[in-house]
Amino acid sequence: MISLEHVTKRYGDRMAVDDLSIEIDDGDVAVLIGPSGCGKTTTLRMINRLIEPTSGRILIDGTDAATLKPEELRQHIGYAIQSVGLFPHLTVAENIATVPKLLGWKTARIVSRCEELLALVGLDPAQYSRKYPRQLSGGEAQRVGVARALAADPPILLMDEPFGAVDPLNRDRLQGEFLRIQRDLKKTVVFVTHDVDEAIRLADKIALMRDGHLEQYDSPEQLLDHPETKFVHDFVGADAALKRLGRVRVDSVMRTGQATVRADQPDAIEAACASESRFVYLVDADGVLVGWIDSRVLDRGTPAAEAATRVDWRQAAVRPDGSLKEALARMLALGYRSLPVVAAGGRLLGHVTLSDVEKTMEGGDAHLADHTDNEAGSIGGGGE
Ligand SMILES: Nc1ncnc2c1ncn2[C@@H]1O[C@H](COP(=O)(O)OP(=O)(O)O)[C@@H](O)[C@H]1O
Ligand SMILES: [Mg+2]
Structure with missing residues (x-):
C-alpha cells in the first residue's frame, strides 16, 4: 500500500502539488490524470524520491519513504517514462540489466532474467537482446522500457506517460499487453497519462488532478457515472457510455x-x-x-x-x-x-x-x- 498524506511540493510561489492525499492498494493500478502542468510527474517523482516533498508524508507499506535509502527504494520501485529513456550506447539486454547489475546479481541470473522479461513483453530474446535502441521502433522501445522497469521484480511500478509517444494502434496493443502482464504480476502501479481513454481502460482507480490538487479519486465507473465537480464532468466528457466500452474486453x-x-x-x-x-x-x-x-x-x-x-x-x-x-x-x-x-x-x-x-x-x-x-x-x- 502506498499512502500519500497531505503531500505538497512548492516551487517558489507555485504549488506544483497541493495537499494531495491518496491511498493505493496493493496490486491496484492508480492512474494520475489531468491537464499538463497539474502535478502528475511531480507526484510520481516524489514517490521514488527523485523529488522531495515540501511537506506531507509518503508511506510505503507503512514506512515513511523519507526514512528509506534511495538504493532501497530503487529495488522496490520500477520506473518507466515517456520516450523510454533507454541508454543509447547500451544494447537492449544491457539496458534491462541496469538495475540488476547495481544490485550485484550474478551474470547468469541477469541473462536469464533479461530473456524472461523480453518474452514477457512480447519481444523474441534471440532477435532483440543485442540490438541498440536506435534499431527499435517506438513500440518496441517502449516494451524494452517496461521490461527494464520490471527487471528487479519490484512490487511497485511508476509509469509516466509510458505509451505517450507511440501511434494509436501500437498504443492500443501496448495497453492490452500491459493489462495481460499486470493480471499475472499484480504490481502496485502508479500510472500517469493525459489520455482519458487510456485511464479508463487501465485504472482500478483514477486520480484526476487540477492545478496541483485532487479533484476526484475514484473507480473509472464512479468517475464516469458520478463526477463530483463540473471540472471532472467536463474532463471525462459527455460520452460516458462510449468511454465505458474501453473497459470491456x-x-x-x-x-x-x-x-x-x-x-x-x-x-x-x-x-x-x-x-x-x-x-x-x-x-x-x-x-x-x-x-x-x-x-x-x-x-x-x-x-x-x-x-x-x-x-x-x-x-x-x-x-x-x-x-x-x-x-x-x-x-x-x-x-x-x-x-x-x-x-x-x-x-x-x-x-x-x-x-x-x-x-x-x-x-x-x-x-x-x-x-x-x-x-x-x-x-x-x-x-x-
Ligand atoms: N523544477 C521545477 N521548478 C519550477 N517549477 C516546476 C518544476 N517542476 C515542475 N514545475 C511546475 O510544477 C507544475 C507541475 O509540473 P508537472 O508535475 O511536471 O506537471 P504534469 O506532469 O502534470 O504535466 C507545473 O506548473 C510546472 O511548471
Ligand atoms: Mg508530466
Whole structure:
C-alpha cells in the first residue's frame, strides 16, 4: 500500500502539488490524470524520491519513504517514462540489466532474467537482446522500457506517460499487453497519462488532478457515472457510455462457432453457398483468417470467385484482449457490422458484432448470453 498524506511540493510561489492525499492498494493500478502542468510527474517523482516533498508524508507499506535509502527504494520501485529513456550506447539486454547489475546479481541470473522479461513483453530474446535502441521502433522501445522497469521484480511500478509517444494502434496493443502482464504480476502501479481513454481502460482507480490538487479519486465507473465537480464532468466528457466500452474486453462478448471454410479447398465457395450463414469465414491451413464469403452476393448470381473478400487480419480483425471501444472504432472505420477476432498469429477465434457492442452500451448483459450461435447476416457493410 502506498499512502500519500497531505503531500505538497512548492516551487517558489507555485504549488506544483497541493495537499494531495491518496491511498493505493496493493496490486491496484492508480492512474494520475489531468491537464499538463497539474502535478502528475511531480507526484510520481516524489514517490521514488527523485523529488522531495515540501511537506506531507509518503508511506510505503507503512514506512515513511523519507526514512528509506534511495538504493532501497530503487529495488522496490520500477520506473518507466515517456520516450523510454533507454541508454543509447547500451544494447537492449544491457539496458534491462541496469538495475540488476547495481544490485550485484550474478551474470547468469541477469541473462536469464533479461530473456524472461523480453518474452514477457512480447519481444523474441534471440532477435532483440543485442540490438541498440536506435534499431527499435517506438513500440518496441517502449516494451524494452517496461521490461527494464520490471527487471528487479519490484512490487511497485511508476509509469509516466509510458505509451505517450507511440501511434494509436501500437498504443492500443501496448495497453492490452500491459493489462495481460499486470493480471499475472499484480504490481502496485502508479500510472500517469493525459489520455482519458487510456485511464479508463487501465485504472482500478483514477486520480484526476487540477492545478496541483485532487479533484476526484475514484473507480473509472464512479468517475464516469458520478463526477463530483463540473471540472471532472467536463474532463471525462459527455460520452460516458462510449468511454465505458474501453473497459470491456472483446472476448467478453465474442461469439464463436461461426461458419468457417478452408480457402485452399477447391470446393470452398460451394461449401460457403451450402452454409446457412450469410457470411462464411475463410481460413488457411493453420486456421489463419484470410477473408470471407458473402453468400447473399452468391444468390444474386455473382461469379463465385468475386464473392470472396480477401482481407489482411492485421487490419480487418481485433484481438480478444482488445477493448470494445477499439472494436467499435474499427467497425466504423471499415464499415463492417461485425469483426473477426484473431489470436496473435491471425488464427480465427470468433467474431464480435455491432449489436453486441450496442447491447453492452445499453447496459444489457450481452456478455452473459450464449455466444455459440452464428448470427447470420452481420459481417459486411456492402451489399446491404
Ligand atoms: N523544477 C521545477 N521548478 C519550477 N517549477 C516546476 C518544476 N517542476 C515542475 N514545475 C511546475 O510544477 C507544475 C507541475 O509540473 P508537472 O508535475 O511536471 O506537471 P504534469 O506532469 O502534470 O504535466 C507545473 O506548473 C510546472 O511548471
Ligand atoms: Mg508530466
